[in-house]
Amino acid sequence: MARPRVHDLDRLLDAAERLVVDLGPRGVTVRSLAATAGVSNGTIYHAFGSLGALLARVWLRAASDFLDLQTELADQAGDTAAAVVAAAGAPAAFADRRPEAARLLITVKKEHLLGPQIPEDLAGDLLALDKRLVKLLVRLADRLWGRRDAQAVEVLTTCVVDLPTALFRRAFTEGEPISEDSRGRLTAAVRAVLLLPPPRKD
Template identity: 85%
Template sequence: MARPRVHDLEGLLDTAERLVVDVGPRGVTVRSLAAAAGVPNGTIYHAFGSLGALLARVWLRAAADFLNLQTELADQAKNPVEATVAAADAPAAFAERRPEAARLLLTVKKEHLLGPQVPDDLAGDLLALDKRLVALLIELAGRLWERHDAPAVEVLTTCVVDLPTAFFRRAMTVGEPISEDSRTRLITAVRAVLLLPPPRKD
């Protein structure tokens, strides 16, 4: 059997992404995905090896695209505070470009999507993404305070991970656009957090 074309695989990943957001990871089966994508069940196994590997690829694709955008927006900022604000607002910017992927990342826990069937190469790619995010937080902490210690990175985690999740998750959960009011309040909160330097370790 000929291997499916790359654009066909992208379409299959798009369908899986929508299904995960609509019914949750546990609601996605080989049969339901194949039916929604209009392909035979065997296409999934032939192209990805297992449903678990396919779902891992869905997460990896969404997370990589988001992190690329987040890094790009932070790099374009004129100073460290604006770079942190841009990184914090990145989920909203990503939701404008890839709404289903943004919903996936903000409303579905990675642990619920990934399972023991994740191939080693994909597990390595997922770990590399986590390291890229940590590297971005460390870089921002260095630019802001010339510090790279855990308390400084924790403050950046609050700004770039925790606050956006708190401000944007409700809209993403119900499938609504993120409002300008939410984005403005997030930016205000991030700027306020950055007014206080991180605590020093004793």
């Protein structure tokens, strides 16, 4: 059997992404995915090896595309505080472009999607994604306060991860667009957090 073409693989990932968002990770089976994508069960196994590997690829694709956009928005901002605001607002910007992928990242816990037996190459890719986010946070902390320590990174994690999740989760859960009010409140909250420098470890 010939390996599926790249656009066919993307179509499979798109279908899996929709099913995960609509049904939850446990609702996705090889049979339901094959029916949604219009392919055979064998095509899925041939392309990805297992359903678990396919779902890992779904997460990796969404998270990688999101981090690409987040880094781009932060790099395009004028001053460093604006870069943090831009990075925090990335989930809303990503939702404008890829609504289902954005919902996946906000509403589905990674550990619920990824099984315990992830292929070694995919596990390495997942670890690399985590390192990319930390690298961005460290770079922003260094630009803001000249610090690269855990306390500084924790403050930026509040801005870039915790606040957007709290303010946008309801809209993502209900499949609604992110309101301008929520975006504005996020900007105000992030700028308020940045007014206080990170604590020093005793």
